[in-house]
Amino acid sequence: xxxxxxxxxxxxxxxxxxxxxxxxxxxxxxxxxxxxxxxxxxxxxxxxxxxxxxxxxxxxxxxxxxxxxxxxxxxxxxxxxxxxxxxxxxxxxxxxxxxxxxxxxxxxxxxxxxxxx
Amino acid sequence: xxxxxxxxxxxxxxxxxxxxxxxxxxxxxxxxxxxxxxxxxxxxxxxxxxxxxxxxxxxxxxxxxxxxxxxxxxxxxxxxxxxxxxxxxxxxxxxxxxxxxxxxxxxxxx
Numbered sequence: 001x002x003x004x005x006x007x008x009x010x011x012x013x014x015x016x017x018x019x020x021x022x023x024x025x026x027x028x029x030x031x032x033x034x035x036x037x038x039x040x041x042x043x044x045x046x047x048x049x050x051x052x053x054x055x056x057x058x059x060x061x062x063x064x065x066x067x068x069x070x071x072x073x074x075x076x077x078x079x080x081x082x083x084x085x086x087x088x089x090x091x092x093x094x095x096x097x098x099x100x101x102x103x104x105x106x107x108x109x110x111x112x113x114x115x116x117x
Numbered sequence: 118x119x120x121x122x123x124x125x126x127x128x129x130x131x132x133x134x135x136x137x138x139x140x141x142x143x144x145x146x147x148x149x150x151x152x153x154x155x156x157x158x159x160x161x162x163x164x165x166x167x168x169x170x171x172x173x174x175x176x177x178x179x180x181x182x183x184x185x186x187x188x189x190x191x192x193x194x195x196x197x198x199x200x201x202x203x204x205x206x207x208x209x210x211x212x213x214x215x216x217x218x219x220x221x222x223x224x225x226x227x
Binding site for chain 1: 208
């Protein structure tokens with residue numbers, strides 16, 4: 001069964017450093033998402049991406065964050081200058097072909113655990 | 118997005134059925150009811166979804182009240198692997214993001 005993959009599985013970084021989290025969505029999917037989950041808290045939406053542009057973003061997704069689809073397979077989340085409070089599990093998800101609707105399944109990756117020291 | 122209310126936690130014995138409730142009294146006519154679950158240290162995974170009629174798949178059944186203000190996820194025979202946080206999520210329209218609440222932490226006892 002096709003799956004979403006994410007690298008690295010764990011990343012430790014110093015406060016103020018830039019990190020790039022990578023995701024390979026399911027190959028024929030067109031809608032891409034990043035979520036995060038701070039330890040012990042809810043899964044929170046960060047950003048959605050379709051047709052090479054951001055569709056929606058949450059208040060969390062400020063100027064420190066950016067997303068990119070640099071080639072036909074990868075989808076990346078960059079945090080420019082990490083803060084302690086960015087420590088969380090980051091999940092990538094993808095769904096659907098053209099015209100996908102809400103009810104279509106989002107497929108989540110296993111996550112990247114980011115620790116900012 | 119319409120709000121959902123779920124119990125914080127539930128327990129079940131292994132190999133017994135589990136009924137996980139969700140209240141969504143402000144559901145709109147076009148809202149689908151989705152259930153996802155999150156196993157420990159994993160990303161969320163899809164379980165089932167429905168609009169008005171009850172639904173069955175290989176993982177679970179979804180029973181939707183006639184007025185659609187509540188639904189119940191049914192695991193017919195809980196296994197230890199079913200221990201997870203179960204999320205009831207509403208939404209409609211375009212391919213928007215999922216809005217996760219706190220969910221129900223299901224503990225399965227051997």
